[in-house]
Amino acid sequence: MTAVAAGSLVVVGLGPGSPDQMTPEAAAAVAGSDDFFGYFPYIDRLSLRPDQRRHASDNREELARAKAALAMAAEGGKVCVVSGGDPGVFAMAAAVCEAIEDGPAAWRTVDVSVVPGVTAMLAVAARAGAPLGHDFCAISLSNNLKPWEIIEKRLVAAAEAGFVMAFYNPISKARPHQLDAAFDLLRSHLPADVPVIFGRAAGRPDEVIRTVALKDAAGNMADMATCVIVGSPETRIIARDGRPPLVYSPRSYRGGSA
Amino acid sequence: MTAVAAGSLVVVGLGPGSPDQMTPEAAAAVAGSDDFFGYFPYIDRLSLRPDQRRHASDNREELARAKAALAMAAEGGKVCVVSGGDPGVFAMAAAVCEAIEDGPAAWRTVDVSVVPGVTAMLAVAARAGAPLGHDFCAISLSNNLKPWEIIEKRLVAAAEAGFVMAFYNPISKARPHQLDAAFDLLRSHLPADVPVIFGRAAGRPDEVIRTVALKDAAGNMADMATCVIVGSPETRIIARDGRPPLVYSPRSYRGGSA
Numbered sequence: 001m002t003a004v005a006a007g008s009l010v011v012v013g014l015g016p017g018s019p020d021q022m023t024p025e026a027a028a029a030v031a032g033s034d035d036f037f038g039y040f041p042y043i044d045r046l047s048l049r050p051d052q053r054r055h056a057s058d059n060r061e062e063l064a065r066a067k068a069a070l071a072m073a074a075e076g077g078k079v080c081v082v083s084g085g086d087p088g089v090f091a092m093a094a095a096v097c098e099a100i101e102d103g104p105a106a107w108r109t110v111d112v113s114v115v116p117g118v119t120a121m122l123a124v125a126a127r128a129g130a131p132l133g134h135d136f137c138a139i140s141l142s143n144n145l146k147p148w149e150i151i152e153k154r155l156v157a158a159a160e161a162g163f164v165m166a167f168y169n170p171i172s173k174a175r176p177h178q179l180d181a182a183f184d185l186l187r188s189h190l191p192a193d194v195p196v197i198f199g200r201a202a203g204r205p206d207e208v209i210r211t212v213a214l215k216d217a218a219g220n221m222a223d224m225a226t227c228v229i230v231g232s233p234e235t236r237i238i239a240r241d242g243r244p245p246l247v248y249s250p251r252s253y254r255g256g257s258a
Numbered sequence: 259m260t261a262v263a264a265g266s267l268v269v270v271g272l273g274p275g276s277p278d279q280m281t282p283e284a285a286a287a288v289a290g291s292d293d294f295f296g297y298f299p300y301i302d303r304l305s306l307r308p309d310q311r312r313h314a315s316d317n318r319e320e321l322a323r324a325k326a327a328l329a330m331a332a333e334g335g336k337v338c339v340v341s342g343g344d345p346g347v348f349a350m351a352a353a354v355c356e357a358i359e360d361g362p363a364a365w366r367t368v369d370v371s372v373v374p375g376v377t378a379m380l381a382v383a384a385r386a387g388a389p390l391g392h393d394f395c396a397i398s399l400s401n402n403l404k405p406w407e408i409i410e411k412r413l414v415a416a417a418e419a420g421f422v423m424a425f426y427n428p429i430s431k432a433r434p435h436q437l438d439a440a441f442d443l444l445r446s447h448l449p450a451d452v453p454v455i456f457g458r459a460a461g462r463p464d465e466v467i468r469t470v471a472l473k474d475a476a477g478n479m480a481d482m483a484t485c486v487i488v489g490s491p492e493t494r495i496i497a498r499d500g501r502p503p504l505v506y507s508p509r510s511y512r513g514g515s516a
Contacts, residue, residue: 013380015281016374018283019282021282021283022282023273023278023281023376024280024282025278025461028278062509086376086380088384088388089391090391094388094391094392094508095509097387097391097496097504098508098509100496100504101496108496109501112504114383114384114387114388116279116380118281118375122344122346122347122377125372126344126373126374129351129355130352130354130372132346132347133346133348133355134348134352134398135397136395137416138393139393145509145510146510150511154393154420154421157421158395160415161411161412162408163395163412163415163416238355238358240367241366241367243366243369246355246358248351248352249352250352250356251320251348251352251353251403253404253405253408
């Protein structure tokens with residue numbers, strides 16, 4: 001009886017959406033894999049060959065998907081798990097690690113690798129100017145996996161310390177209230193005119209980038225595919241005739257009320 | 259007398275270093291430009307045609323470089339400013355915006371765009387596992403552009419709120435002490451065994467990824483090309499026989515002492 005040699009599992013970041021923003025490394029990892037696991041719309045982005053197999057699933061099935069992918073890789077498969085953006089930012093790389101830690105010993109023998117990608121906040125920031133040009137943080141607003149009180153604590157800490165913030169998973173049909181609650185909380189800790197950027201489908205033909213003052217920011221300006229960037233008291237807006245404004249956070253700290 | 263039509267300025271992120279990690283969008287922006295401004299080693303990464311011109315400068319010349327690039331673009335040039343990683347993260351996009359805000363009106367007529375890239379912390383995180391899989395922040399440790407007290411305030415706020423942290427510009431010959439000071443401060447606010455990842459040249463042949471406990475972390479483990487990731491109390495290490503450990507931050511908040 002011979003033990004099955006473990007296969008490989010690569011977790012690939014496809015970038016924010018435009019094929020032009022997917023790295024050659026990611027494209028090569030896709031070309032070299034046989035079985036693909038991921039959320040339906042990410043799997044649909046791939047141009048797979050007839051010999052490559054799709055195992056698409058719903059976006060709330062991350063841990064089950066990671067386990068299925070690892071089980072196949074442990075049997076010798078060449079498996080690819082895909083994420084939009086970067087797989088290490090609120091995405092599948094952590095789910096795969098969780099499954100390995102809690103799974104059978106054989107899963108630790110799989111050749112696991114992660115291919116980074118351009119994460120959503122970088123794509124949105126690029127279209128707005130340079131809002132992430134100073135210290136910043138990234139927060140998932142989903143309270144499916146952590147208590148809302150922890151999210152509130154982090155929002156206040158980030159605002160008071162002067163971090164720009166990027167919100168992932170800002171809102172969904174099952175969680176319609178978090179984003180408004182976050183804006184309400186931040187209005188008590190930040191100036192009313194701090195810029196808030198709503199970025200959807202950055203870099204794609206259906207891109208929408210909208211900047212409003214914090215006092216006017218509302219949850220219905222976002223959907224689950226939106227990345228929201230909230231400026232710090234130092235973030236500035238440059239008006240330009242006939243061009244959209246540039247929103248940026250200066251590299252230097254100028255002593256705004258943080 | 260005819261006014262000169264303004265040209266274009268594109269700020270391009272070349273990714274962490276490997277050509278495989280530069281997006282096709284970035285490659286196209288380079289191919290479509292005539293004049294290139296940037297720090298020497300980034301300019302050296304480009305395979306330029308004989309008709310394309312290099313204007314390399316030192317890494318402490320960011321604002322002067324931005325001004326020179328804008329002046330050329332305002333005269334009709336097709337100008338490219340390059341950054342390593344992503345240009346919006348502690349890099350040239352903010353310097354260009356600062357120059358526009360403080361510069362002549364003509365600079366606001368330039369067609370400015372930003373092409374995002376894979377920033378260093380994402381490349382380092384990918385090689386380690388998924389340390390940025392939960393809420394995180396990015397902090398520049400350079401006190402050239404902000405007071406050290408502000409950096410200390412942000413380190414403490416991030417540690418107490420449970421953010422994983424990525425440090426950019428952790429150390430340089432002119433600033434040899436900040437990283438040790440940051441570790442010393444964090445040792446008062448985080449458990450001694452929190453993982454600290456030192457990532458240098460991620461994705462390149464000379465890559466070095468090293469993980470130590472916070473109690474053992476020292477400034478001399480980094481140089482100016484290192485990105486340092488400090489875990490949260492929730493960050494975990496998965497040991498594997500014959501393979502490097504996986505370091506990851508679970509998507510779920512498990513109630514560690516944050």
